Amino acid sequence: MRKKWNEEAKLRRLLEPAHLPVRWQVTRRKVAGRIDGAIAGEGRARFAPLPGLTAVTRDVLRQGGALTELHAVYGGLASGRLLLVGEPAVGKTSAAVLLLLAALDYRENAEAEPDKQARIPVPVMLTPFGWDPAKESATDWAAGRLSREYTVFRGKGLARARELLEKGRIALFLDGLDEVDRKLRAAMLSALADADFRVVAVSRARDLAGRRQRLSGALALEIQPVCSQDASTYLMTPLPDPAPSGWQELNRRLLDEPGSAVAGTLTNPLVISLLRDIYADNGGHPVDELLDTSRFPSTRSLQDHLLAQVITAAYTPRPNRPRPRYSPETAERTLRYLATQVTHAQDDRELRWWRIPAWTDPRPRIRLAGFVTGLLCGMAGFFMLWWTNGLVWACLLAPLGVLIAASQAARRHSKVTDEKSLPSAGWRDIFPPGAVAFGAFVWLFSGTVSWLVYPLPAWLTYLSMLPLGFGATLVSSRGYKLVAGTYLGSGSGPQYDELREGLSRRPVQESRAVSPQDVWRHHIRLRLVLGLMTGVAVALFFGSVVAHQYGLMTGLLIGGTAGLWQCLMAGPVGNLGVAAALTAVQLSRSEGTPVRLMSFLEDAHRRNLLRVTGQAYQFRHTWLRESLTSSTQPEGRLGPS
Incomplete structure (x- = not known):
């Protein structure tokens, strides 16, 4: 878990340079029950505090805090049910990843005391796609995912994973609840309420509104927008001292003019990271252009300008970085097509490469498999019959062998x-x-x-x-x-x-x-x-x-x-991989996507446009996927302007 999420955090630029601080408060939105249900008194706690931590109190929650305090709440919450909510793209998933790493660090620091360490669960982050609570309990579903996605369970299977979950040795971090159907989400929350392990769920706040969308006993913490001082430190630290004049002026407006378009825009982690990606390396775009109030008179206009450059920024050559293998135009065209396919999926919003063969007409591939197999086997059979039975029998029987081989190969390939x-x-x-x-x-x-x-x-x-x-x-x-x-x-x-x-x-x-x-x-x-x-x-x-x-x-x-x-x-x-590769060739001709589509997906992951969730990819932000599938930018996707 440490290796996986350290690598993923680096790709999301949560570790280097230093991440934007996580700030949280108990939400005032009606997305959870009363706080008393989450901080049950002594003797009524469902989960004892983790070794070295104390039970969460109202005073602790009233103060809010940063990542350290967030981990203390996670480890000391009596109900073991924590919701991380907030506006779109406010950094909820990033906060969950940093909390997961903090939980792993805390467990590793207890290595000298095995008994103590054994009582600290290992956090595992999953997405809820593919889970039907009517057919599987939360424990059975999570055990199935663990047995497929982590090699430690190879040879032990579901039984070992289920045992660890039932004993609370694993804590479940669930991201993407806001991406599933409303009725299904309500069933998932009900199933999670009865689970024997700690749960941390991540969702947009508005998608948990309503009494049926509540997780029983949960405490809801709202991730706060980035304050001006944190944004300033994040943006200015990598720059030389003194910083260029354009950066100095932008920083002044951020800190001293709270009503300016600059200050109103730089409250969102996505927009802040984009600004640094586009302008910090000075890749032909001087940051001074953002100071033009006639061009960018409002927060909305400045935000739209930055968000429109997500893909261009990822595929623009930068000093001291590998040159992109794809042009921004090719990348945008490909991501737009992928976003359309993912959006049209009925059951989830994950991009699984083994579903690629279903995106095109399979008949050309089936015909190709049948033709090549029939041709090769027919030629081999012809020479075999010629040697063993003579030319006449070879000429008579070889065509029949070609037809049989071709039909069997076509049938086999249609089922991969x-x-x-x-x-x-x-x-x-x-x-x-x-x-x-x-x-x-x-x-x-x-x-x-x-x-x-x-x-x-x-x-x-x-x-x-x-x-x-x-x-x-x-x-x-x-x-x-x-x-x-x-x-x-x-x-x-x-x-x-x-x-x-x-x-x-x-x-x-x-x-x-x-x-x-x-x-x-x-x-x-x-x-x-x-x-x-x-x-x-x-x-x-x-x-x-x-x-x-x-x-x-x-x-x-x-x-x-x-x-x-x-x-x-x-x-x-x-072979399913061969079928996907042949489909990529079809898509290259019809859609203009790269022939090596799997290489493109991994490259987009390294450029932080896609993220990995288990064995599938997801778009970095819901906003990015939705913007790629519409002719105009989704209105208000990143919260209030």
Whole structure:
């Protein structure tokens, strides 16, 4: 968690340079119940204060505070239910990320006292998309997400994650409640009220208005707009001393003229960070232009000017920074298309790359998969039949083989958009020691039996049974879907999940979060290679047996044809990453987006236009997504002017 969120905080520029201070007050909005329900008296507290912290009191809450005090409230709140609310883009998610890091720091500082540390939960931030409280409790849903998104749960699965949640060893930070349907949000809040772990929920204040939208026992803290002094320190600290005259004048208006357009605009973290990104490096835009009161007479006009340059600022070359791989025009066109697709999604607002194949007409890809597979397998089959049965039979049967291969490949490729066939932690999940040992046993046992039963050389029996051991390894691990429905996939059904889970248990070698890029690499590097290896195994099995009986050339042709067919079906034809890559080519021709769309997504993440939430991307701000899907800027999206 520390590694993931430190990296994410750096990309969001929350750590370097120093972040804008977090200021909060107990909200006066009617988004939560009475404070007494959150700070229950002694003996009625649902959660005891974390070791080293004291119970939250009215006096503490009345004073408000910064990040340190926010962590004290999080750790000392009797109800264990905390809401962070505020205006759009006021810095709610940034405050939640900084609170999460502060909670991790606090836990690490207790390392010398294991008993004390064990009573401090590990904070985990998730988004609520895909959760239906009518079907899953908060604990079951969170356990499922943890088991998919963190490698520490590989081999332990849902049971271990659920146990940690039920014992309060994990605290749930939930961001994005304001992005789900109102009725669904009410059901989520009701489910969270009964959870056994601490909850920190982040939402726009207006989306929690109404009695049914309240989290029982919660304390609602409102994140405050940035004060002029904090904005001044944030903007002026990176500049040389003395600062350029334009910056000095802007700073004077910010501090001394509270009614000016400059002071009214620089109360929002997004706008403040944009101003620094656009002008601090002096990338051809002198900050003096913002001082023109005839051009920018109001807060709205100045705010709109800065917000309109979000993408341009991210993709403008800067001194001492890598040159952007994409032009601002290409980036804006691509992000506009992505925002449209995400907005049209019915269930959530996350950008999952494995849904990309559903964005275009699949028929061209299906035809391509069928054509290439049919052509290659047809050519291989033609030469095999020519060698074994003569030219006439080859000419008669090869076209039939082409049609069968093409139709099967097309059917297979049309079904690769299933998002459930997602990640493992890598090679260690496919080849855990238990599965490897089981595969070795199957290989040795089947080879020995074949040698005793059939009058074949020992080297041939063990060589021909090697693919069977390889298939047994895949079937008994999380690679079973790669060989399901093939010669090597006998026993790959869900009825063997319990045995498979037992053989896959192993000590965790590396604990990390599974990112969208990890899922992509899993499909392109791991699943694709394993699919090709499956084809090689099939070729080895058939080729070795046929070569012994009918000669080396016949064995090569028959084994090669069977292996090529399996290679294509288990490899590129059935690979979700390949389908997404082909879709990106289609989109490049029709929409003008980059051919390497996955690389663009990761680049946009590094430029802080997208953020990572588990295995998916999200737009940095709701305002950015909404502005990209409309011809005019959303009115009032960043709060009062």
